[in-house]
Amino acid sequence: MARHDLTSALRYMWECFRASNQFASSTFRFTLDSDQNVSLLQLATLENLRPFVLARSVSEAEVELEVVSQSVNSFVALVDRSITALDLSATGIEFYPKILTKITTESAADIGNKWGGMIFRLIPREPFPKRALQSDDSHSSTLTIHLAIVNEMNLFPREAIPAEARISVAAEIIGNKYASILSVPAKPDISEIYYPGLDFHGFYGSGKGAVTVQVTSGNEEEFYILLYPSAPRTDMPELKLIPLVLGPFIVSHRISRDNDEEEPLTTLRPLYIDSCEHIYIKESTSDLPGKIWDSALFLCDAVYRDVSNNHGKTLSILDLSSGNGAVGLYLYRKICKYLGHEIEDFRLALTDVEEAIPLIRENAIRCCPDRYHEIVVDSLYWGAQEKRIDYSPFDVVIACDLIYDNEYFDDLLVTLERLCIPGKTTVFLGYKPRGLSSDEKSELWSRIAGIFRMQELEVQESTITGVSGICNKTVGVEIWRLWR
Structure with a gap:
């Protein structure tokens, strides 16, 4: 079926959906002529269609999608772009629509949120604000922060969010009790220059926007600004969005501070231990391995629940190739707070390649300043040559998003097998398709099953980053418990 015929068929089906004025779903089965085209379809079409995919299965050369949406134009445009990218001819793809099935309002909750079951990140974008804010006579200064939203790969999936969406963003001062937000202008000061028509603080469905605040401070101590989505419009679904902490800033009471503009701003992500306590994780500004991945949010919950129900007087956890250390550090703080009276000896090791160690160590010091000396931060490489970490063997090994290239899988499997002691160690594996x-x-899962016993978990993420009430399977994350 040619691209034109495919999109025409989809448009006709969605016109039927729209006429019914209800949620509706249909199953689409793509039959491709080669394994290579199956891979291409997964990388292009399936990823682009994620905002609308309720479930999917792949069997040999058949790819089956169950799709739910109320936006005919967005859906058709995504299909059109995906098939164009694949450059498939009329001989490469066939399309078989099944009978339409209506979904009642009660069961609509099962599809996750209408934004496609995605978890977004709030990030700063160029031009960056100045670190030193020049004050006026009242010791206040106006600050405009340019914003964008992206997925875990630092990309904004166009049309995943309706163009008419209006997401308001609120701001709070943290880290300096003498600094506060004095006022918020009616709209961002630069909206007409950079974002015409942006008459509120936040962004439209384009994924770009800005916030302007007037900050006052009684001293020149540093402070940070927490930015997070405020209450959504009642006619729009909730956006699953990880907040942003940006800084440090100062309100300068002097005429100029020439060197401050050159100091880079830091991007932090808040992780909430509970409603009263949180830690801030610094992310890498240029390297994807230093980000907080979707799988990390669910691993935090899965590991903590398992440890809560199955722990002795001692506990040791290894966060393998931990990136920025987020999962291990979150668990360390939470376990110390809620289970510390039951666990007499709790040790944590955070490992990665040598280049990642400075970021992990910085986060460990920031998140656990009083107990940093109890945490091992060290390099550890997969494979036969990996060095032994102190106080191994471990009770728990965390493997978050380590499977993305089968070139490195042999070495990873060797390492996991050595670390997982029969009858003692539990491995928690977080996986999301990326290539x-x-x-x-x-093939890889068959090899894992040949060594480990495997249990797939369903995890309902609690409020860890401001995101809550979303299941791992909704966002395409698999969480596995392995043991021997």
């Missing part, structure tokens, strides 16, 4: 074909993943 493996269905055949490659099936």
